[in-house]
Amino acid sequence: MDSLLIEGCWQGADKTMAVINPWSGEAIAEIACANESHVERALLTAASGQQQMACLASHQKSKILKKAAALIRLDQQNFVTTLVSDSGKTLAAARKEVARCINTLELSADEAIRLVGETINFDSFEGGENRKGYFTYEPLGTVVAITPFNDPLNLVAHKLGPAIAVGNAVILKPAEQAPLCAIMLVKVLLEAGLPRQAVSVLTGYGIDFGEALVSDSRVAMVSFTGGEVVGGNISAQAGLKKLAMELGANSPVIVTANCALDKAVSECISGAYWAAGQNCIGVQRIFIEDSIYQDFRRLFVDSTAQLATGNPMDDAVDVGPMINEAAAELVDQRVGESVRLGARLLIGGYRRGALYMPTVLDQVPAGAPVLETEIFGPVVSLISYDSLDAAIDEANRPDYMIHAAVYTNDLQVAFDVSRRLQCGGVLINDSTDYRLDAMPFGGAKRGSLGREGVKFTVREMAQTKTVCFSLNKVS
Secondary structure, eight states: OOOEEETTEEEOOSSEEEEEOTTTOOEEEEEEOOOHHHHHHHHHHHHHHHHHHHTSOHHHHHHHHHHHHHHHHHTHHHHHHHHHHHHOOOHHHHHHHHHHHHHHHHHHHHHHHHOOOEEEOGGGSTTOTTEEEEEEEEEOSEEEEEOOSSSTTHHHHHHHHHHHHHTOEEEEEOOSSSOHHHHHHHHHHHHTTOOTTSEEEOOSOHHHHHHHHHHOTTOOEEEEESOHHHHHHHHHHHOSSEEEEEOOOOEEEEEOTTSOHHHHHHHHHHHHHGGGGOOTTSEEEEEEEHHHHHHHHHHHHHHHHTOOBSOTTSTTOSBOOOSSHHHHHHHHHHHHHHHHTTOEEEEOOOEETTEEOOEEEESOOTTOHHHHSOOOSSEEEEEEESOHHHHHHHHTOSSEESEEEEEOSOHHHHHHHHHHOOSSEEEESSOTTOOOTTSOBOOEETTOBSOBSHHHHHHHTEEEEEEEEEOOOOO
């Protein structure tokens, strides 16, 4: 497949790689692998493309994004089946992601015409009485967007949509494990009228060309969603440029005794196992008040046992494979180590190829891998508590979090817990994995750089320009 988009043309490369269906293990495409020579050409393309983007009126950028959304809506089924084959998502998850991608592009279209500056009262300080002016938002220039495999369509839209709305040029590096939907999205944007040099696509192995791309001084911003190790490498290599990063989390849920128990169980099940647990805001640790712990555990394990696992192309399947067998092996190692340290396995705890069975643990000791790291798989730890203060302290113990949640019917408790949880978002009587694409989204504490959510990403990808008029005094 000619998967490199450079100078407005799709092209191949001497080196290629196979894209593997996570369920069948079969190669579904052969894509080109970029190298450092492609990076140089992409950067030159982006410089030209940014000049073209700067000439587009806001209504033109908005129309491109709206048309792209409409084209995807007309071709939803093709996007859904490609997403399932590419990433291993279930049909239900793929349908939801395609719908969210359409929404993300429509939100970006709206922001293209909403991005306005303000007038400035220069006379608010002595000496400015004869000055009038304003500020506007301007594009940064060239944005490098590096996207992950777990939401390989909508997270691309979350970077391309806002970048286009502002008027930037973009060089996209999609996930090597699941690049096909990203390529489809770019083709749709071009069909919708995006200038062909405004976006470049570099597929392949990041290790072959990533440093040359992110370190180049012609890049104004790097927007990365992915793992902490790669994020650290990008940060070290990037130099003096703007960075936006979302590097994962370890999401806690606090369940109080006066909550709606069935609702809490049902939503935590969905939050834990959606997308086979490969979700940066998926439920990972559940703290349950002592008096309802036994009931919650029984209902949670029973519900987990009822989940259908298998081929994600089967509409009856709830949990499909992880992205590849290596990912499932890593989860299995972390579960095994946690059990050896004293955790009790209630259900699951094994794999069949890339399919990891939905897993529940309790009596997990401090220091166990399933508590200390982002497990990024279908594994949940249940933890009882008798003190809400202690539960909050334990929920806050990891030094990185995006979302946390609390289930309670006590409004005072809801306000108190939401104030004290150290995270980017608190969900009250809802799973941690709920996300509206319009809301601000990002982490707290270590590794938090910038905010996603269309309106907020637009401003991350823009810079202000102030214009001040010094007026002649009227005699």
